Amino acid sequence: MSPARRRTTLALLAVALGGFAIGTTEFVTMGLLPQIADGTNVDIATAGHYVSAYALGVVVGAPLIAVAAAKAPRKGLLMALMAFFAVAHLAIVAADTYPTVMAARFLAGLPHGAFFGIGSVVAASLVSHERRTAAVAAILGGLGVANVVGVPLATLLGQRFSWHLPYVLVGAVAVVTVAAIAVFLPHQPPSGEESMRAEVGALRRPQVWLALLIGVVGFGGMFAMYSFITPTMTELAGLDERYIPWVLAAYGVGMVTGMVLSGRVANRFGVLRGIVVALGMIAVLLAVFGTAAQVLWLAVLMVFVLGLLPSIVVPLLQTRLMDVAHEGQSLAAALNHSTLNTANALGAWLGSLVLAAGWGYGAPSLVGAGLAVLGVGVALLSAGLERRTRRQAATGVGAPTGRGMGDCAVAAPAETAATPSP
Known part of the structure; x- marks a missing residue:
């Protein structure tokens, strides 16, 4: 490996x-929900609010930080975001009541979307054009590895020692991340093209809002179930709680597999059609999960698939947002994570309602x-509007002006592929 390639790899x-x-x-909150509920003297349904609190922090923080910091040097911004993330996690040691844990989880969520959004832009800038997807996938790959290794291990430590411990360890990893970025990431000045006005301009496009809505309702379905995965597996499948980390690992393996397969899905079906197919399969899976989960091996298999299918959709949805956002690339990248965590909050809240x-x-x-x-319905609506706009553009009747729904061409399949880390 050449020195330049090695430096890029270390930066990624x-x-x-x-x-x-x-x-x-x-x-990890989902894996430790019973322990956190006991530790804060609330029931399982109420403890589901801790999942929603983090998700709401992401929803609020992602667009605000991406827009407000549009002109900030990206390296310094990434370090600042991760430093704030570390402080919020280390402070959870003092949180042992419902209000304090809710506040800590909300604050911890604020940097999430902006970190991934800015990090994706930085990753793409470090490599050649044809390797951009692989570089962005390397950043998002941290999520998959976390669900294979980090979440099961943190859940195990939380079960055996204290539910506070996993969050403290995450804070420690965040501190190491700040140091690693300082050492290995080259200076990242703004390109000069970013502006608050340009970023916000993307929100004038109806197709952007439709793409966001697909994520909110489509992924809300997955989180409605997965937010309560621990009590669901112990109550329905009869699984001993000590084996929950292995179930979470199965979900993580599904996530990594889905990221690898997403490019093939895009090549075969296209972006929007791939989203429709995957969301339709998620709907079928969830419809039968409550019954099928009473058979242990089948429940574990379905958890694996539940990790796989949404991970196919994520890069497709990311591509769709960036296609239709145009000048608002940083905001679109951040809003993808804001959208998914809106789904997280919505799903956890609705799940807690039916449990209560x-x-x-x-x-x-x-x-x-x-x-x-x-979610399937919204995706079909988006596709229908796109077809109508293309017909109008082809006939010259009601042709778009350059800022409407016509600016939504689907990216080439090669750009949608989520490949493993380079």
Whole structure:
């Protein structure tokens, strides 16, 4: 490996380490929900709010930071975001009540979307044009590795020692990430083309809002069930709680597999059609999960598939957003994560409602199936509007002016592929 290639790889790994920390903290709460509920003297349904609190932090922080810091040097911004993330996690040691844990999880979520959004832009800038997808996938790959290694290990430590411990360890990883970025990432000055006005301008496009809505309702279905994965597996499948980390690892392996397969799905179906097909399969999976999960081996298999299918959709949805956003690239990249965490908050909240109503642990997956069907509907609406706009452009009737729904050409399949880290 040449010295230049080695420096680039180390820079990507430094940012990916932050993705590992973020992925671990995002999902470990779900694995430790019973312990956190006991530790803060609330029931399982109420403890689901801790998942929503983090997700809401992402939703609020992603667009605000991406727009407000449009002209900030990117290296310094990444370091500042991860330093804030570290402080929020180390401070959770003092949180042991419902309000304090809610506040800590909200604050921890603020840097999430902006870190991934800016990190993706930085990763693409470090490599040649044809390797951009691989570089961005390396950053997002931290999420997959977190679910294979970080989340199961953190869950195991939380079960055996204290539910505070995993968050403290995540804070420590964040501190290491700050140092790694400082050492390995080259200076990243703004290109001079970024501006708050240009970033916000992307929100004038109806297709951007439709893409965001696909993520909100489509992924809300998955989170409605997965937010309560631990009690669901112990109550429905009869799994001993000590084996929950292995179930979470199966979900993580599914995530990594889905990221590898997403490019093939894009090549075969195209971006929007791939989203529709995958969301339709998620809807079917969730519709039967409550019944099928009563067979242990089948429940574990379905958890694996539940990790796989959404991970196929994520890069397709990311591509769709960046296609239709045009000048708002940083905001679009950040909003993808904001959208997914809106889905996280929505799904966890709706799941907690049906549990609080006494409908049992099979009910959240049915709610999720309904949300996934809505996601399919929004994707079909987006495709229909795109076809109509193209017909109008071809005939010259009602042709777009350059800022409407016509600016939504689907990227070439090669640009949608989520490949493993280079």
